[in-house]
Amino acid sequence: MSLAVTLAWRSGPLRLLSYLLATLCSAAVPLSVAWLTKLTLDKVAAGTTWQELAPLAVGLALVGVISSLMPGVLKYVRSALERATGLLAQERLFGAVNGFTGLARFEDPAFLDRLQLARQSGGMTPGQVVDTGLQLVHGVVVVGGFLAGLFVMNPLMAGIVVVSAVPVLVSEIWLSRWRAEMMWQIAPMQRWEIFYGMLMSDVSAAKEIRLFGLGDWLRHRMLRERRMVNRAQQRMDRRELAMEATLSPLSAVVAGAGLLWAIAAAGSGRLTIGDVSMFVAAVAGVQTGLAQMAGNVAAAHQQLLLFAHFQAVLTAEQDLPVPKRPTRLQPLRHRIELKDVWFRYSPDHPWVLKGVDLTIRYGTTVALVGRNGAGKSTLIKLLGRFYDPTRGVILWDGVDLRDLDPAELRRRLGVLFQDFMQYDLTARENIGLGDLELMDDRSRVEQAAREAGVHDTLAGLPRGYDTSLTRILLPEDQGTGVTLSGGQWQRVALSRALLRGDRDLLILDEPSSGLDAESEHAIHSRLRTLRRGRTSVLISHRLSAVRDADHLVVLEAGKVVEQGTHEELMSAGGRYAELFTLQASGYREPVG
Ligand SMILES: Nc1ncnc2c1ncn2[C@@H]1O[C@H](COP(=O)(O)OP(=O)(O)OP(=O)(O)O)[C@@H](O)[C@H]1O
Numbered sequence: 364m365s366l367a368v369t370l371a372w373r374s375g376p377l378r379l380l381s382y383l384l385a386t387l388c389s390a391a392v393p394l395s396v397a398w399l400t401k402l403t404l405d406k407v408a409a410g411t412t413w414q415e416l417a418p419l420a421v422g423l424a425l426v427g428v429i430s431s432l433m434p435g436v437l438k439y440v441r442s443a444l445e446r447a448t449g450l451l452a453q454e455r456l457f458g459a460v461n462g463f464t465g466l467a468r469f470e471d472p473a474f475l476d477r478l479q480l481a482r483q484s485g486g487m488t489p490g491q492v493v494d495t496g497l498q499l500v501h502g503v504v505v506v507g508g509f510l511a512g513l514f515v516m517n518p519l520m521a522g523i524v525v526v527s528a529v530p531v532l533v534s535e536i537w538l539s540r541w542r543a544e545m546m547w548q549i550a551p552m553q554r555w556e557i558f559y560g561m562l563m564s565d566v567s568a569a570k571e572i573r574l575f576g577l578g579d580w581l582r583h584r585m586l587r588e589r590r591m592v593n594r595a596q597q598r599m600d601r602r603e604l605a606m607e608a609t610l611s612p613l614s615a616v617v618a619g620a621g622l623l624w625a626i627a628a629a630g631s632g633r634l635t636i637g638d639v640s641m642f643v644a645a646v647a648g649v650q651t652g653l654a655q656m657a658g659n660v661a662a663a664h665q666q667l668l669l670f671a672h673f674q675a676v677l678t679a680e681q682d683l684p685v686p687k688r689p690t691r692l693q694p695l696r697h698r699i700e701l702k703d704v705w706f707r708y709s710p711d712h713p714w715v716l717k718g719v720d721l722t723i724r725y726g727t728t729v730a731l732v733g734r735n736g737a738g739k740s741t742l743i744k745l746l747g748r749f750y751d752p753t754r755g756v757i758l759w760d761g762v763d764l765r766d767l768d769p770a771e772l773r774r775r776l777g778v779l780f781q782d783f784m785q786y787d788l789t790a791r792e793n794i795g796l797g798d799l800e801l802m803d804d805r806s807r808v809e810q811a812a813r814e815a816g817v818h819d820t821l822a823g824l825p826r827g828y829d830t831s832l833t834r835i836l837l838p839e840d841q842g843t844g845v846t847l848s849g850g851q852w853q854r855v856a857l858s859r860a861l862l863r864g865d866r867d868l869l870i871l872d873e874p875s876s877g878l879d880a881e882s883e884h885a886i887h888s889r890l891r892t893l894r895r896g897r898t899s900v901l902i903s904h905r906l907s908a909v910r911d912a913d914h915l916v917v918l919e920a921g922k923v924v925e926q927g928t929h930e931e932l933m934s935a936g937g938r939y940a941e942l943f944t945l946q947a948s949g950y951r952e953p954v955g
Pocket residue numbers: 470708712715733734735736737738739740741742781
């Protein structure tokens with residue numbers, strides 16, 4: 364809770380204080396009305412003159428004006444507070460998310476679930492918790508004020524009012540607990556419902572959903588979740604109704620008995636008419652105030668349950684240990700070495716790399732080849748320190764990657780991932796994201812596109828490089844977006860990597876898998892020239908494209924089974940020679 368309040372405070376102390384002030388003012392309104400009414404009635408009953416009554420009447424009118432203004436003022440300040448805390452919460456949340464060095468968190472379903480809830484609650488809860496806190500202050504002022512006033516007038520009346528409120532209070536507390544429990548239970552069902560709904564409206568899923576006829580199946584699943592949610596909510600509503608039907612009349616009976624007593628007491632002269640009016644107002648004020656307070660506590664409890672997820676994301680430990688004083692990373696001069704590297708994604712997963720020894724010499728190209736699932740892409744992810752080896756070590760000119768600042772290491776890499784991103788941004792931005800400093804350098808962006816063979820395509824788009832590569836609805840002045848083909852997207856992603864072509868290590872994972880044969884040949888000839896004298900790692904299933912690499916490494920089931928130049932491997936007549944011959948003779952590598 365302290366984090367929620369801190370966030371609200373940090374988002375603007377003045378705003379929070381004004382809200383507190385406005386809340387106190389609005390809490391004072393019913394009390395003032397009741398007291399002024401009591402005093403007025405007593406004076407009227409005592410036959411006071413109009414001149415003496417006038418100040419009370421003016422006072423009542425003034426309180427009336429304030430009371431009519433308060434809801435609007437409160438609403439305005441509350442919205443401002445919620446917006447400001449929401450903004451700050453999002454900033455903190457995504458600051459924390461961007462701070463995770465590795466990928467493990469993003470592959471952990473429990474964490475992703477938590478992140479989703481944190482996104483929902485982080486933006487709202489701090490404002491709501493503060494709001495609830497202030498509502499409680501409001502309630503305490505109203506209830507405390509009425510009780511104190513009554514106690515001064517007649518302690519017995521105060522006692523009756525408290526007793527009359529007990530059933531309502533008890534029922535609200537029970538109901539709020541059940542409500543919080545129910546919310547917790549239905550949360551997963553609501554997430555599934557959202558998931559199915561999003562899938563059915565997702566453009567990339569639309570093809571398969573139509574082709575496989577999955578629409579009704581998904582709709583059925585979505586509605587099944589919704590029905591379960593509805594049933595849980597209805598059960599809760601029934602409980603609420605039953606509780607209210609039983610306990611509310613009790614409150615009314617107690618309050619009614621109290622009223623009878625007050626009237627009788629007024630008849631026998633022990634209470635004044637004003638006392639009776641104050642009693643009636645106090646019974647209503649205390650009962651409603653206590654019920655509201657109980658409701659507020661319940662709501663806060665519910666919000667804090669959700670907010671715990673936000674807090675957990677913010678305080679989550681780093682997924683990879685980052686040195687407090689990292690070794691300064693020098694430009695690569697000699698080699699990157701993998702020494703007896705073992706890796707599995709988690710203790711529950713099988714080993715993916717099993718004792719890999721490998722050297723990437725400065726200024727050379729190393730090609731990784733092997734069947735699907737051999738561990739090639741995993742090895743690349745280790746080079747970028749998205750994971751640490753489970754055993755063994757990776758050295759950058761003799762320095763363990765774990766001793767370096769990961770951000771510094773990544774600044775020295777240019778990478779095209781096999782599962783590259785397609786950003787819903789303009790063509791220029793899609794390439795410029797490779798190096799934000801070059802985003803506005805037209806000639807560098809276009810040069811990268813030329814190297815990847817996509818310049819003519821992008822220049823020919825309706826707005827050239829400023830065309831949006833998206834189907835998302837755009838503002839009118841940005842025209843309509845376009846959709847690129849798979850191969851064109853791959854070239855855009857390659858351009859993004861090539862914009863970083865001057866980095867110490869260039870890694871290309873299947874740079875041409877989506878290209879037609881002619882384009883593939885052209886790209887590889889161009890990449891061959893670009894790689895010359897640079898340190899690079901290239902992965903490709905097309906062995907003819909990697910045959911001229913300085914060093915070829917064959918991975919099989921996580922182990923290096925052969926390595927050498929193309930000629931050496933061919934004359935060894937092993938796995939590589941077998942695969943190369945297969946491909947060269949026009950057969951494809953067997954799947955599996
Ligand atoms: N994030 C992950 N979590 C768990 N297992 C993974 C993850 N990524 C990959 N794997 C597993 O690791 C193994 C190696 O995958 P990897 O992507 O490194 O293979 P690859 O040699 O690049 O294959 P391909 O030629 O198909 O791209 C596979 O069995 C895969 O299922």
